[in-house]
Each structure stands twice: as structure tokens, then as C-alpha cells.
Amino acid sequence: MDKPLPCTLCTLRPLPGFKPAREGELAFIARRKVGQLRVRAGAGVISEGGADDRIYTLLAGWAFRYKSLPDGRRQILNILLPGDIIGLQAELLDAMAHGVEALTDVSLCVFARDMVWSVFRVHPALALDLTWLAAHEERLVDDAILSIGRRTALERVAALLVHLYKRAVASGLLDGGSVPFPLTQAHIADTLGLSVVHTNRTLQRLRRAGLADTAGGRLVLGDLRGLRRVAQYWEQPAPPRPLF
């Protein structure tokens, strides 16, 4: 735990990508925040199958959800950026069917386990936001299935880079034409269902074509339009999202 940031001073909420809170809701949320948690890059936030009884929202840093097979093969389901919720599934279903691991050092707002139910009882509009978030995450996962199932390696990598670039920009991370990019090639491979070697060669193809470069922990898109074209990735405008 580190010194908690009061929700009234939230650094995320003012960002253009987030909806402003409605009357009374911010105070309600603030009252339920029981602390703040810091997790180091590479460490686990929630373990696969574990029944954690907290809900988190990612305040700063990057993380990812993953699942693995008994023999160790691992699949990353989804990259988490600030504003994303962690642990909602565990609250609703019996246990967590996936793990969560920090990609960078990460700060999490911690909420008590009864948070969800009290939101539903007291603040229906906020509860609807929570469901919105769940539906939105499912949409991301749907997109991932389409990529992994039907795109070629080149298309997959291109689509992932466009996708992450867009989200990073929406999180206010754009700085001098590039965004932070904390994924290693092994992470990309685990996200896209590819081997590390093939991921490497595919990234090189994109780099040589002047489309995208991930060097030095930052992502530069040389030609967004062109990248979209090779990825067969068409724009879906992102409306402002709710935040907890």
C-alpha cells in the first residue's frame, strides 16, 4: 500500500476519455475506496483460479489478463490500461478464471468486496456503468478472437499496435509522437498466439516498411493509415467511458 490518492483529486477522471461523475456518485466511490496498492512490474495482481475478495481499478501503469494451459502455454487475453477494472468477474462468478499481472509498476485503487452489491442497490446509474465496463471489455476480447482466429501474423501485429496506440493516446500517454510500450516481444507473442521468433520477424517487417517501430520501450506509428490497411482494422470511435 502507498499513500492513497483521494478520489476527489483523481488524476484520471479529468481526462477527456472519461465521463464526468454524476451527482453524489464521486463521494460514494470515494467512501468505498479502502486503499491503494502498488505492484511491481512482473508481479501478479491476481492469480489464476484464486478467489480474491477485492475489486481494483487500475490507477496508473499497464497490466494484463491471462489464462494458461496445464502444461504452461500462456495466452494473454487483454491488456489493461488506467481506468480498467480488475476482479469484477471474481465477484460475480465464483472464482477468477484468469490471472492478472503487472506489466509496469502499477498503482491500484482498492475497493471492498461488497462494493459491487452496494453500487447496485444504491446507485443504479453507476451499476449500469459497471456493466458497461464489463460489456466493453468483452468487446475487446471479441476483437482479439477475430484477430487470432482469422488474421495473418502480419495483420495481427499491425492490428494490435494500432489498438494499443489508440488506447494509450486516449489515456493521455501520447508524448512527442510516440506512446510508452512496455510489452516485450514475448508479451506480444502471448497476446497474438504466435511464437516469439515469428513475432520478432513480423515486427521487423513492419519496421522496415516504415509502418511502426517499438524500439526502446516506446511505440511510434510511422503510417497509421497504412497500418490500418494492412491490419484490415477499421475505426470504431470510442465514446467517453465511465470510471470507478
Place this chain on the structure above:
Amino acid sequence: MDKPLPCTLCTLRPLPGFKPAREGELAFIARRKVGQLRVRAGAGVISEGGADDRIYTLLAGWAFRYKSLPDGRRQILNILLPGDIIGLQAELLDAMAHGVEALTDVSLCVFARDMVWSVFRVHPALALDLTWLAAHEERLVDDAILSIGRRTALERVAALLVHLYKRAVASGLLDGGSVPFPLTQAHIADTLGLSVVHTNRTLQRLRRAGLADTAGGRLVLGDLRGLRRVAQYWEQPAPPRPLF
């Protein structure tokens, strides 16, 4: 539209896989059901990108959610069985990011567009159920990603068959050691990110090994244990689910 079945006589709810309705909720749901819709096998229920303003629940028959790329490649996201909800995403997010198509002739309970919001306002416990359903569907999609991304073709097919068998049994469709299986090999291929030809050969392998047979529109698992083993598929017990 065909003659609607009143919710009080629902054929699904008594099944062991579904939670009983709480006090007052059944009447509430019944009042919001505006009709019943029949869709022929192969016809679309919701089109990709369309902004349908209804919510459905699948009363009888099989369907599937899908997404496609501009050039026509198609990926099935998820198979829908009786009790599944259709169109929740469209209500929450702006438009439908995926299409839904009937696999068999299908009956749908139709609810008005404001259904969701009124549930959240009036019946918080029911709203939580709705979110449960969303989280549950996401879990299925998470599993699918793991399969497509990290399992071999043989493992994928085996895992899908086990999965669908389990769900069909939970829907009360088991009859004489087999369940209905309305998917063509092309559907399986689109679900698993394989080509039709390879799907065919893989199914033959399973058949010859005495593990599973999909002949004649029915699925017979010759050796569930063995199938689980090749699929690296471990049991996740399914608690009773809410129904709308």
C-alpha cells in the same frame, strides 16, 4: 412473431441449470416481454454494426455470435444456447460490434429497449444477474481465446466438443447418450480459426480414436475422460445461472 409463451410457464426456468426467480421478479420480467420471435436456421438475428433496439433471450434453438473482416473472413465468437441473452452489448455500448445468426430454427423472447434501465432502477438483484450473464459470456470468450491462441487443432476441436457437450447437457438436451449438434464443419472451422478441410481431418482423427463423433447432426462422446485429456481441458463446475 409466433404465439408468445407467458413467462410464468417458461420451459427453461424449471431446468436444474437455472436459478429460480426471486419474489416479484418473474412478474416484472413477464410484464416487460413484448413478444416472441421466430428466426429460421441460417437467418440473421442481429446484423453486424446494426443498432437494434431490442433485447432478446434465446428461448429455444441454437445461434452464434460472429464478427467478420472487411474481406469476408468470418470468426464465430461464441455459440448461444437457450437462456443466453442477445443484444445487451448494443444497449450498453453504442452499436452492435458483432452479428448474431441462427444455427437452428430459433425462438426468442423479445424485450423492449428500456428493459435494461428499468431493471437497474427497480430490481437491483436482477440487474446484478444481468451483469453476471455478461461476465459469464466474457468468460466463455476468454476460454475461446486460450483455445485459438494456444491449443493445437486437435486440442481445439476436442475442447470445443467437450464444451458444447457440457452446455447442451446443462440445457437438458441429452437424449440417449448424445446431444443435438447443429454445427456444420464450416461452423466449427469458423469457431476455432481453422480451415474446413483441416477441421474435417481433425474430426476424423477424433472419430477414429473413438473419442467423439459428430455424425448425423448429433454429438456422441465416446470417451469424455480421454477427450478432456487431449484437450487439456479441466473441469470448471457450472453453478446455476440466472435467466431473463
Place this chain on the structure above:
DNA sequence: CGTTGATTTGAGTAAGATCAAGTCGGGTGG
């Protein structure tokens, strides 16, 4: 029968995996 959709088979190919080294760069400890 003729048509249509689903399944099956065969042959050739290509995308991507695997195996095995090797490089590069940023720590750490001597």
C-alpha cells in the same frame, strides 16, 4: 433425376513453429 450443401480425399504449398546460436545493452559485483 438434377441440384444443392456438406463431407471427404489427394496433392502441393506456405505460414509459422522449433531448435540452436549469437548479439546487444544495461546492470552488478569484484
Place this chain on the structure above:
DNA sequence: CCACCCGACTTGATCTTACTCAAATCAACG
């Protein structure tokens, strides 16, 4: 300061899985 370590990235060679193309079979149905 330098040796060395370690993780991430890169390269080459080879192998395998799964795709593509093309055609045959099969069954249901009007």
C-alpha cells in the same frame, strides 16, 4: 574500470502444421 550476467532481441536452418486448390462422394430434397 572491467568482467560477466541476464534478459530481450535477432538470425539462420529446418521441420511441421495447417492452408489452398481441386475434385470426388454423399445425402437430402423437390
